[in-house]
Amino acid sequence: MAHYFASDVHLRGDHPERDRRFRQWLDDRSTSDALVILGDLCDFWMGAREPRRRLAEYPSLRALADFRRRGGSVAILAGNHDHWLCPFYERELGAEILVEPVDRIYHGVRVRMVHGHKLGARRLWKAGMESHAFFRAFGMLPGTVAGPLDRALSRRNERGLLDDEERHLRVYRTYAESCREAADLLVIGHVHRAVDEPADDRRPRMIVLGGWQYRSSFLKIDDQGVSYRVVPDPSTEISANPTAMGPTR
Numbered sequence: 196m197a198h199y200f201a202s203d204v205h206l207r208g209d210h211p212e213r214d215r216r217f218r219q220w221l222d223d224r225s226t227s228d229a230l231v232i233l234g235d236l237c238d239f240w241m242g243a244r245e246p247r248r249r250l251a252e253y254p255s256l257r258a259l260a261d262f263r264r265r266g267g268s269v270a271i272l273a274g275n276h277d278h279w280l281c282p283f284y285e286r287e288l289g290a291e292i293l294v295e296p297v298d299r300i301y302h303g304v305r306v307r308m309v310h311g312h313k314l315g316a317r318r319l320w321k322a323g324m325e326s327h328a329f330f331r332a333f334g335m336l337p338g339t340v341a342g343p344l345d346r347a348l349s350r351r352n353e354r355g356l357l358d359d360e361e362r363h364l365r366v367y368r369t370y371a372e373s374c375r376e377a378a379d380l381l382v383i384g385h386v387h388r389a390v391d392e393p394a395d396d397r398r399p400r401m402i403v404l405g406g407w408q409y410r411s412s413f414l415k416i417d418d419q420g421v422s423y424r425v426v427p428d429p430s431t432e433i434s435a436n437p438t439a440m441g442p443t444r
């Protein structure tokens with residue numbers, strides 16, 4: 196049995212390439228596999244603005260529900276974008292909802308998992324966006340207001356992205372030090388850069404799964420050990436640049 200981990204797919208209707216890659220990735224899994232999604236499977240836009248019945252028809256979410264129905268295991272950790280979708284994931288996809296921090300042992304590897312937004316690096320204005328009130332209000336805005344607001348938030352994210360990524364990674368490394376006794380491997384999401392830092396005498400190996408905006412990335416743990424893969428998407432020009440990151444964390 197193999198365990199697969201992915202995060203920050205940020206599915207949304209206006210980015211069909213994410214949906215396509217995620218469905219292909221699911222097609223490659225066998226139902227004896229177990230999947231863990233470490234948050235932000237759906238983008239805030241999808242969760243807040245798509246009616247639930249439309250969401251249930253979304254191709255890769257249907258594929259995930261089908262994988263589960265055929266006997267595959269699916270567990271999901273809430274992210275800052277899709278926290279409020281967890282009841283939907285549980286009901287419509289049959290997913291098990293995990294509450295972070297999650298500690299599990301896979302093939303003898305002690306793994307600590309968190310999405311990453313609660314470790315202390317996020318800005319206050321972003322924390323405010325995670326409230327149910329903001330989520331509901333965003334869902335009720337007319338499209339002529341929500342669209343420009345969404346683009347303005349994306350631009351704001353992209354402007355300070357490098358600094359923001361670095362700030363998060365510093366916080367992640369400090370957090371990793373606190374996990375040294377409990378885990379051999381720390382797996383985190385939220386930051387969209389794909390990162391794999393080896394263990395040293397202060398902290399365990401740290402893998403940041405990375406976002407699916409411009410490429411696919413996932414971790415596999417089976418009886419062969421731990422392997423981490425980043426797969427470029429030739430259809431997205433930015434994929435040629437390994438340091439390129441995705442917008443809107």
Ligand SMILES: [Mn+2]
Nearest residue numbers: 235274275385
């Ligand atoms: Mn996130």
